[in-house]
Structure formats: structure tokens, C-alpha cells
Amino acid sequence: MRATTTCIPCYLKQALSAALEVTDAPETQRRVLNEVAKLLPGLPLENTPAENSTYVLWRAQEVLNCHDPFAAKKHHYNELALSMYPDLKALVQGSATPLQTAVKVAAAGNIIDLGIMDKGDVDLNAILDEVLTQGLAVDETELLEEKLGTASQVLYLVDNAGEIVFDRVLIEELQTRGLTVVVAVKGAAILNDATMEDALAVGMDRMCRVLSNGSSMIGTDLKTCSSEFLQEFRSADLITSKGQANFETLNETSAPIFFVLKAKCPEVGRELGGAMGDVVAMFNRTTGE
Amino acid sequence: MRATTTCIPCYLKQALSAALEVTDAPETQRRVLNEVAKLLPGLPLENTPAENSTYVLWRAQEVLNCHDPFAAKKHHYNELALSMYPDLKALVQGSATPLQTAVKVAAAGNIIDLGIMDKGDVDLNAILDEVLTQGLAVDETELLEEKLGTASQVLYLVDNAGEIVFDRVLIEELQTRGLTVVVAVKGAAILNDATMEDALAVGMDRMCRVLSNGSSMIGTDLKTCSSEFLQEFRSADLITSKGQANFETLNETSAPIFFVLKAKCPEVGRELGGAMGDVVAMFNRTTGE
Known part of the structure; x- marks a missing residue:
């Protein structure tokens, strides 16, 4: 957009x-x-x-004169989210619809990024309740379920530090279904976006292949990504994309992308076909036709 | 500040x-x-x-190339607020503590200015409920009651179009107590601040003297106000000041001001001794000593 x-x-x-x-x-x-x-x-x-x-x-x-202004905050977010991981995992494991619950957990991670973590007294249950009970403005998890049936390779574009622990729950759910998941992080620190360092900090490397996208730009700016990443991007059966910036940079491609995000501004809400504040899990509308 | x-x-x-x-x-x-x-x-x-x-x-x-960008919005707000007036008036008349209720109604007017009116489907009851039931972060209405006992002349600095109808309810409550109230509006259009035109539109001139402050600046910038206004400002036994901009421009004076506002940003929240979002009705802390 x-x-x-x-x-x-x-x-x-x-x-x-x-x-x-x-x-x-x-x-x-x-x-x-x-x-x-x-x-x-x-x-x-x-x-x-x-x-x-x-x-x-x-x-x-x-x-x-600082190449990573959000370093301390990212570290803090990772630690905080890791302390939540057992509860997040239990939620999915106890669910009758584990894929949908895992998608909602990942979506909650994107909400929490909005500064709620700053408050210190994170009410994880309140945030999860919001997503789990009120649901998503658009929820195409059923379509995801269907597409996963014929997929084998999923590329997962993460968003922020901290939030990546919430993603881990969804990634594990995908792996449970026999899918190979490759996680892509930023090539260099920008905003509070997750880099290789953050992936290592939350143990993501121990569960799947983690790949740098080779770019130091916010979102996934394909013209600045490495050829290794681009090859992965083009060959993946399905791409999961977290957060607003990945949506902004990819919604005009025709790649098979499942976007999970909260619209943090009216413009993105409009682009999603909804409104600011919407939390969605939906497939790319651009078909390239 | x-x-x-x-x-x-x-x-x-x-x-x-x-x-x-x-x-x-x-x-x-x-x-x-x-x-x-x-x-x-x-x-x-x-x-x-x-x-x-x-x-x-x-x-x-x-x-x-437009001297009053908010003209249409101001007109709309005045009309909308006027349609609410009977309910606001009934609230105060039915209250066991009419002064406090009138102060809360005036405070609700400042909340409504925050764009809630934009939504079209204004839920007046929800907004009033918020203030009436949850109360104010700081509520010095009792001190106001006490000071009014020895006052005779009150200068009322209004804030925005629309909101001035909510002020009218408090002004009438002050008049009921035998006080002479003079209302000050802006000397020229700036933002959605109330001018003489807005005061006339909501019939304020029929209930009290309405005075231009002679300034076209946001808030009450004393160095740009007319001598007529400054005389009123200095001779008033008590000044009621609505909204954030009036607070910003007057909180370092030592005038006897009763501020009613919602803190729309963290800086003003801090200056109030509280936090962003606080709705307060409190006296000036600067004594001039």
C-alpha cells in the first residue's frame, strides 16, 4: 500500500x-x-x-548516534513474553480448535506490541480474552486449514521482539501438522523488529530454520531482501505475515500470504477493508491476475 | 506550562x-x-x-487560504449539543448535589470534544455515565462551593463550540446561586474554539454577558487579550476555565482559577499532577507567592 x-x-x-x-x-x-x-x-x-x-x-x-535505539525494550519484551509461553502453549493444547486458537494467540501478540507490555502489569488474560472471546474482525483460519492440507513449506515472516514468542505457538502448531516452517527475521535492527538475535533469545532456532531476510528495512521490502530470502519467498507454498509493516509492504504482491495483524491506523484499516483497531487473520486479496 | x-x-x-x-x-x-x-x-x-x-x-x-477551517464542524457541534441540552439540564435539576453534577456535565462536554461527537451516534448517556459514576480524578467542587459563598462575579472561560452548551448548564447553576457570570469567547476563529458567533448560536447571550477576549490565539494568551477582557480577568472573584489550552496558558498565573478539563496528552496529565486521560475539576496550584 x-x-x-x-x-x-x-x-x-x-x-x-x-x-x-x-x-x-x-x-x-x-x-x-x-x-x-x-x-x-x-x-x-x-x-x-x-x-x-x-x-x-x-x-x-x-x-x-545509535544503531539500535530499541535494544533494551526488545530484550525486555522477549523476556516478558517468554514468561508467558507456558500459558500460551496450554491454551492451544487445551483447545478443541487448536489452529484457530494458535492464530488468535499470534494475533494477540501483535496487539500486545501496541505498548500494553509497557505498563508492567501485563494482563495477559484480558488481552487473550479480547481475541479469544470477541474473535477477529476477519478470520480466515478455515481457509488456512484447507490450504495447509496441500502445503508442505511455510515461510513465516515475524514482526516484533516479544511478539515472536506468541508466533512460536502458531509455528509449533504448523509443525504438528507435518509442515516445514522457515522463520524470516530482519537483517538488521530497525524499530523493535525481531532480528536473528531475538530469534536466538527466545529459542526459535531450536525448533525451525531461522533465516535473515537480508534487509534492514521495516516490513518486508522485497527490493532490498537477499536472494536467499527471495528464493524462499517464491518457493513457499504459503507465507504467514505478522504485523502492519509486513502488510504495508506485501499486500500488493500476488504471493499466497496469510496476514495476521491489528490495524494500528485508519489507513491500514481502510486498506484491509475494515477500520482502525481491527484484528484480522486473512489471505492476500491481490491475485496478480 | x-x-x-x-x-x-x-x-x-x-x-x-x-x-x-x-x-x-x-x-x-x-x-x-x-x-x-x-x-x-x-x-x-x-x-x-x-x-x-x-x-x-x-x-x-x-x-x-481559509481563515476558519473548522466552521462547518463547529456549527454541527453546536446543533448536536443543543439537542442534548434538555437532558443535561434535567440531570442537574434532578440531582441532590446540583453544583457537582453541573461541574461533571461541563467536564463531560470537554470529553465529548475529543472527537466522540464525530461518530454521529453520540451516546450521551455513556459519556455522562463515565463522569457521573466514575467521578473525576480530582474533584474540588466542595472547595468551589465554599469559594462561591463569598464571590459575586465569576468569569467563565469557555473552550469549544458544542461544549459551550454543556457549560451553559454550569453557568445557569452559578446564576441560581445569585452570582454574576461573564462568559469569555475567542476574538477570532481558531481551531474549534467558541467565538461570539457560537455563543449567539447557542443562546448564551440571552442568559449572561458574553465578552470577546480580544485574542485570536488558542487558550487564553494574556499578552494578546484586550484590556476590557484583562480588566474582567483581574476583577473576577473566581475564574472558571474549560479545556486543556486554557490550562496550558493560565496555570502559571496566580489568578483564582477553577480548571475543568480532560488531559488529552501525557504532558498535560503530568502538569496536572496526574496522567493522560484524567478528567479534573481543580483549583489553580500557582499562588504567586
Whole structure:
């Protein structure tokens, strides 16, 4: 999807978030904002929102002289999510519809990323309840079930640190069905996106092959991904894509993608055919025809 | 209070809001954002947030060639709020503690301004319930009651169009107690702030004296107000101040002000001694000593 004018103020907010992670000094925060403000008029709305965000964060990181502003937060999220893992696993194992429950757990992981983890007193049950009882705005798990019947290789595009523990539950459910799952992480630190380091931290390498996508950009910007990743992307029978940025960068491809995300802004809600706040698990609508 | 770095992305958001009210053309919206982006590095954090917002909106209005981007919305809000008036009035009249209920109704007006009115299907009862049953984070209505016992002249600084109908209920409650109330509106259109036109539209002139503050800036920027208003401001026994911008611009004065507002951002929450989202009815903490 393409960026819109409503994305522009968010870019400044993201730059500020990065600055706030690194420094308490208002002068430095202001320098970041001033430099990013200069960058804004040159960002094309023809880019995906994720691509423009990446350029903004790179500039912020330059000014901050810090290549990974969210490092501490990512570590914290991973630890916190790992402490939740036994409960998440038990939920799926105790479910009459384990695939759907695992999809919902993965979706809950994307909700939790929205800062709820920041609050310290994470009410995991409340978040899971929201997804498990209220359900998803779009839920194509049945179609997923059907497609998995003829699939053997699944590429799983993860989103953030912390959230990847929630993904692990779904990945294990896919493996239970005899599928080979390859997990793709970012090639370098950007925002709180999961990298190889995060995958190792939550033990994902011990359960499946973990592959860097070779790109340091937010989402999955195919033109910047490694040929190794692209080969995996093209040969997978099915791709599971977590989070908004992966959706932003891939929803115009015709790949067989199952998107799981919460729409964090009105534009993505609209692009999903719904509204901001929607939590969905749905297949790619672009067929390439 | 002074602006902080967290205000900067909001300035861009406010400029976008103004643009979205006036035009659907992304090119024009983008031109507004680009011009405001150029302005941002020059905005001093020593200013109040409201003052910086004013400069941003003026620039947006210049680019849009429109001096009142929110005119249609203001009209809509006034009409909608007027249709609620009988219910609001009945609430206070049926209350065992009418002053407190009237204060809560005025506070609810400030909540409703947060865009809930946009939704079309305004659930007035839900909003009032929130304030009436959950109460206020800080509620100094008892102290207000006490101070009113020795007061005769109250200056009432209103906030937004629509919301002023909710204020009317509190103003009438003050009048019931024999107090003379003077209502101050903005000297010119800025954001969705109430002007003389809005006061006339909801019949406020038929119940009390309505005075322009002589300023076209957000909040109550005393250095830009008329001498007529300043005289009223200095001679009032008590000042009621609605909304965040009036708080931002007046909380460092030592005037006897009763602030009623919902904190729409973390910075104002902190300045109130609480958190974002707090709805408060509290006296000025600055004593001037």
C-alpha cells in the first residue's frame, strides 16, 4: 500500500519514540525532530508507509548516534513474553480448535506490541480474552486449514521482539501438522523488529530454520531482501505475515500470504477493508491476475 | 506550562486536521504539512503548547487560504449539543448535589470534544455515565462551593463550540446561586474554539454577558487579550476555565482559577499532577507567592 498524508505526523512521532528510548535530553530529542522535519517534504507518498518510516528512523539513528535505539525494550519484551509461553502453549493444547486458537494467540501478540507490555502489569488474560472471546474482525483460519492440507513449506515472516514468542505457538502448531516452517527475521535492527538475535533469545532456532531476510528495512521490502530470502519467498507454498509493516509492504504482491495483524491506523484499516483497531487473520486479496 | 518535544508531532497532526476539514486533495494537504514542517524547528519550547499550536494553525490556514477551517464542524457541534441540552439540564435539576453534577456535565462536554461527537451516534448517556459514576480524578467542587459563598462575579472561560452548551448548564447553576457570570469567547476563529458567533448560536447571550477576549490565539494568551477582557480577568472573584489550552496558558498565573478539563496528552496529565486521560475539576496550584 502507498503512504498518505496522515502518515506524515506519525513519522515524526516514530522519530521521537526512538529519541525518547535513547536520551532524556530535550536538546537531543529536539535535534532529532528538527532533522526529521527537514526530511519530511522529500518523502514520496508513492512509497509504502514502512519505507518512509525506515528513512525517518535511519535519520533519527544518525542524529542519536545509535544503531539500535530499541535494544533494551526488545530484550525486555522477549523476556516478558517468554514468561508467558507456558500459558500460551496450554491454551492451544487445551483447545478443541487448536489452529484457530494458535492464530488468535499470534494475533494477540501483535496487539500486545501496541505498548500494553509497557505498563508492567501485563494482563495477559484480558488481552487473550479480547481475541479469544470477541474473535477477529476477519478470520480466515478455515481457509488456512484447507490450504495447509496441500502445503508442505511455510515461510513465516515475524514482526516484533516479544511478539515472536506468541508466533512460536502458531509455528509449533504448523509443525504438528507435518509442515516445514522457515522463520524470516530482519537483517538488521530497525524499530523493535525481531532480528536473528531475538530469534536466538527466545529459542526459535531450536525448533525451525531461522533465516535473515537480508534487509534492514521495516516490513518486508522485497527490493532490498537477499536472494536467499527471495528464493524462499517464491518457493513457499504459503507465507504467514505478522504485523502492519509486513502488510504495508506485501499486500500488493500476488504471493499466497496469510496476514495476521491489528490495524494500528485508519489507513491500514481502510486498506484491509475494515477500520482502525481491527484484528484480522486473512489471505492476500491481490491475485496478480 | 511550557511545550515539550512530545508536542512537536502533535503540531503536524493539528495542521493535518485543519487541512482534512478543508480539502480532500492530497496535494494541498501535503503542501500544508510541508510548510508546517519548515516552521517546526523554529518553534520555541519556552512557549506554551497552545501558543505554538496557534502559529502552526495560522500557517496551515494561510496555505489553505481559509481563515476558519473548522466552521462547518463547529456549527454541527453546536446543533448536536443543543439537542442534548434538555437532558443535561434535567440531570442537574434532578440531582441532590446540583453544583457537582453541573461541574461533571461541563467536564463531560470537554470529553465529548475529543472527537466522540464525530461518530454521529453520540451516546450521551455513556459519556455522562463515565463522569457521573466514575467521578473525576480530582474533584474540588466542595472547595468551589465554599469559594462561591463569598464571590459575586465569576468569569467563565469557555473552550469549544458544542461544549459551550454543556457549560451553559454550569453557568445557569452559578446564576441560581445569585452570582454574576461573564462568559469569555475567542476574538477570532481558531481551531474549534467558541467565538461570539457560537455563543449567539447557542443562546448564551440571552442568559449572561458574553465578552470577546480580544485574542485570536488558542487558550487564553494574556499578552494578546484586550484590556476590557484583562480588566474582567483581574476583577473576577473566581475564574472558571474549560479545556486543556486554557490550562496550558493560565496555570502559571496566580489568578483564582477553577480548571475543568480532560488531559488529552501525557504532558498535560503530568502538569496536572496526574496522567493522560484524567478528567479534573481543580483549583489553580500557582499562588504567586
